[in-house]
Amino acid sequence: MPDLPIARDLLTEAPPAVADTVVLDYDARLMRRKRIVGQGGLSFLVDLAEVTNLDDYWGFALEDGRAVAVEPAPEDLIEVRGDLPRFAWHIGNRHTPCQIAADHLTIRRDPVIEAMLAHVGAILTPATGPFRPEGGAYGKGRTMGHDHGHSHHHPHHQDGC
Numbered sequence: 001m002p003d004l005p006i007a008r009d010l011l012t013e014a015p016p017a018v019a020d021t022v023v024l025d026y027d028a029r030l031m032r033r034k035r036i037v038g039q040g041g042l043s044f045l046v047d048l049a050e051v052t053n054l055d056d057y058w059g060f061a062l063e064d065g066r067a068v069a070v071e072p073a074p075e076d077l078i079e080v081r082g083d084l085p086r087f088a089w090h091i092g093n094r095h096t097p098c099q100i101a102a103d104h105l106t107i108r109r110d111p112v113i114e115a116m117l118a119h120v121g122a123i124l125t126p127a128t129g130p131f132r133p134e135g136g137a138y139g140k141g142r143t144m145g146h147d148h149g150h151s152h153h154h155p156h157h158q159d160g161c
Contacts, residue, residue, distance in 0.1 A: 004035065005044040007060035011067060014058055019066035025073040026097070026108070026131045029054040038068055055132060072130030078114055080105040081123040090120060097133035106131070 020038030032051040037043045044062055059069040080087050081104045088105060091098045096113055099106040107113060108131055114124055 005042075005062040005064050005066065007044055007046045007062050007068065008048065009061040010048070010052065010054070010057040011059045011061050012057055014069070015067040017067065018059075018069050019062070021069040021071055022060075023071045023073045024054065025075050026133070029070065029072065036068075042066075042068065044068065053135070055135075072132060074128050075131045076109040077106050077127045077129060077131060078109055079125040079127050080107065080117055081125070082121055086120065087117060087122050090116060097131075099131060099133045106133075 020040040020042035022036050022038045030051060030053050031046060032048050034046050035043065036046055044060070046060065054070050055072075057070065059067055061067055080091075084105060088098065088100070091105065091107060091113070094113060094116075096107055096110070106127065109126070118124060
């Protein structure tokens, strides 16, 4: 295998020229080390110092001077309308990532969460588009949900929607 260009740094603004673009879904935009192939065929290795939420950045800076843009991939989503504060509480209580707009909430398709929301009166509309949920309440990044099916004795806060 030939040596791949390496991206150890991220860009916060668009450079004058772009070598390629990668289209990544919400889950794939959280990474530390991974081989990626851009839309135009450019292969490179991402080797970041720590796990990073790429939503906070414009793209990758390759060590050879080239730049690669990051775009969110379209995903299967559900728009939630109605009593938004109540529905946001239910979504957050399940540690489900949630995108917030003035007139609706957006979550990724999940039959269990959708059934729960329908049961409490939400108006649900399927949608497709990039998913950019709110970050955690304690700084940039992601909410890191966990399963309530286990026993734990540590206090936690609801960081979802």
